[in-house]
């Protein structure tokens with residue numbers, strides 16, 4: 001086989017060399033070389049199995065192993081002669097192997113195809129990525145739980161429609177983020193289970209005529225079971241779609257968090273201070289401290305959503321079995337994985353390091369009649385029907401808005417203009433801390449409940 005021409009791989013059938021444009025158009029080595037470790041790992045398992053089954057000699061297998069090890073070292077050292085004319089990572093490595101060890105190198109591809117090879121490589125690669133994603137999610141979750149504990153008693157306004165709604169604990173808000181990440185983690189773990197089946201041995205599409213032992217390669221590569229259908233195994237990329245789908249949802253969660261961080265870091269609310277090391281300045285406005293990291297995470301979510309759309313569309317028109325369309329899965333997949341990893345990394349470091357301006361969050365909760373529902377609930381406990389209580393409090397709020405005073409700042413006589421059943425004990429429910437503490441049930445915002453959830457989360461994080 002000629003060193004720098006993929007046609008060497010199929011020269012028997014062809015009477016002219018590949019058109020130069022077509023060669024460049026179909027080459028993928030510049031990005032799929034990223035799979036070299038998995039490609040070599042799969043080739044090693046395949047060669048050992050071929051020798052153990054008597055398909056190739058043990059001597060050939062030994063030469064192949066040594067050759068592949070040397071190639072791995074070459075690639076790691078940056079000395080590997082990547083050649084786009086050899087199309088992809090598979091043919092680059094195989095051609096180099098034959099160049100290094102001669103005849104034995106040509107026997108490696110016995111009973112195998114690039115179709116089952118790439119399906120195996122991507123699964124191996126993605127399995128590691130999923131495990132890393134889960135690790136990053138756990139690190140971020142731990143940071144959020146620490147922050148939640150630190151800020152369990154911190155009062156902030158809770159919002160609906162971005163209007164002040166009811167006071168909540170800042171720690172409770174952090175645990176809301178934590179819950180999103182718990183579900184995200186479960187999605188990766190779930191997708192990993194389905195991904196962990198081994199396509200090797202499916203060959204091009206129908207299996208192979210050689211007496212191979214798929215259980216051996218399966219065990220060596222750490223898969224749970226060999227795939228049960230060769231046509232399906234070489235063609236479907238649903239496992240990649242599942243990963244990017246889980247990643248897209250995680251990025252949606254991170255993007256929502258980013259949006260809140262941007263709002264909270266703005267002087268308009270002044271709720272939090274982000275560490276300087278995670279912010280950037282302006283080249284013209286000396287006063288600026290910008291939350292760029294949060295904005296970039298919000299921006300990167302768009303790339304991951306795009307990758308999901310690309311992969312879904314890539315798959316939908318493909319008849320069984322393998323089609324070259326599938327080569328187009330790698331760039332969106334890699335891009336999504338990188339964006340996810342970097343975003344999780346950034347937030348796992350930055351978010352737990354933020355400081356809360358507790359006076360600001362408390363003052364903001366006081367500004368928006370955040371305890372209006374507490375007053376309505378109080379009236380209900382005094383025997384007023386909730387709808388009537390709602391109406392009464394609405395009038396009190398309108399009065400307060402006109403006077404520029406919160407409910408807690410009115411005198412008892414003033415409050416009694418709206419309902420005679422209001423008593424001196426009303427002020428207990430009108431304080432922010434009283435409002436928080438009153439929501440003392442599973443899932444409620446009472447600091448006591450936040451601490452219970454923090455303990456449960458720590459338990460879960462410690463035991464997995």
Ligand code: ARG
Nearest residue numbers: 028088114115118324326327
């Ligand atoms: N590079 C291809 C891919 O990424 C694998 C090669 C299979 N090519 C082929 N013509 N059968 O899917």
